[in-house]
Amino acid sequence: MPARLGPSGPSRLVSPDWASIAAAVWCGRFPAVAPHEDVPGQILIITAHPDDVDFGAAGSVATWTEAGAHVTYCVVTDGDAGGFDPAVARREIAGIRRAEQTAAAAAVGVSDLIFLGYPDGRLEASLDLRRDLARVIRQVRPERVVCPSPERMWDRVFASHPDHLAAGEAAICAVYPDARNPFAFPELLQSGLEAHVVKDVWVMASPRAATYVDVTMTFPKKLAALRAHVSQETDRDGKLEERLLGWLTSNARLAGWPEGQLAESFFRLETG
Numbered sequence: 001m002p003a004r005l006g007p008s009g010p011s012r013l014v015s016p017d018w019a020s021i022a023a024a025v026w027c028g029r030f031p032a033v034a035p036h037e038d039v040p041g042q043i044l045i046i047t048a049h050p051d052d053v054d055f056g057a058a059g060s061v062a063t064w065t066e067a068g069a070h071v072t073y074c075v076v077t078d079g080d081a082g083g084f085d086p087a088v089a090r091r092e093i094a095g096i097r098r099a100e101q102t103a104a105a106a107a108v109g110v111s112d113l114i115f116l117g118y119p120d121g122r123l124e125a126s127l128d129l130r131r132d133l134a135r136v137i138r139q140v141r142p143e144r145v146v147c148p149s150p151e152r153m154w155d156r157v158f159a160s161h162p163d164h165l166a167a168g169e170a171a172i173c174a175v176y177p178d179a180r181n182p183f184a185f186p187e188l189l190q191s192g193l194e195a196h197v198v199k200d201v202w203v204m205a206s207p208r209a210a211t212y213v214d215v216t217m218t219f220p221k222k223l224a225a226l227r228a229h230v231s232q233e234t235d236r237d238g239k240l241e242e243r244l245l246g247w248l249t250s251n252a253r254l255a256g257w258p259e260g261q262l263a264e265s266f267f268r269l270e271t272g
């Protein structure tokens, strides 16, 4: 049985059996799993759009906040190219989507949100974005950053929106080297923001995903978070729950867990 990052208690990995994990990985049955670790006190989640965190990580966020972690969301764009209703003026979309993301965050125990206000659909991993993310990292001072993948997933191309790739690239650059190098973007230090080292990065929608979080118990919170994005009509066909259960069950199968269990998956990168 591979180890898991579960919802029961502050230590997320439950009973790792390293001999059988090594054998399973050797046989190609299971991806590798992360080493044992506790939930950190401060976690920063960087996403390109409102709702990205809820598709990729809201079940995990709920387990972390239940374990006592303080989680901050940093949403780079306002998602102002999103939505389906042509009767809603485009200038109103940003405010609507910020309110929806705030409600979704509350469903998983998060009340600290930062919106950077970049335009949706035109995001680049620019030096300005790297500086802004380095500023947020130095302000929040998280042990863990969660971000989108800068690598495209060819088998799930809709998870690899160009804004996601750009936000992921800028986030990784902000973790290393920008936030930790006191001489990078010297205006940050001049404004009183000391350099900060992030210990690990968890990448969402990554082709290298090999770390699984047990979200079986927090699934209702993830579902509630996604349903808060009313303007995105996330449940317009009434099959959102069914779709989510399918994705999360297939993740749990990749982890080698028994039927009936649900998992979110990440690529975990040591950066500390």
Ligand SMILES: [Zn+2]
Residues within 6 Å of the ligand: 048, 049, 052, 161, 164
């Ligand atoms: Zn998105």
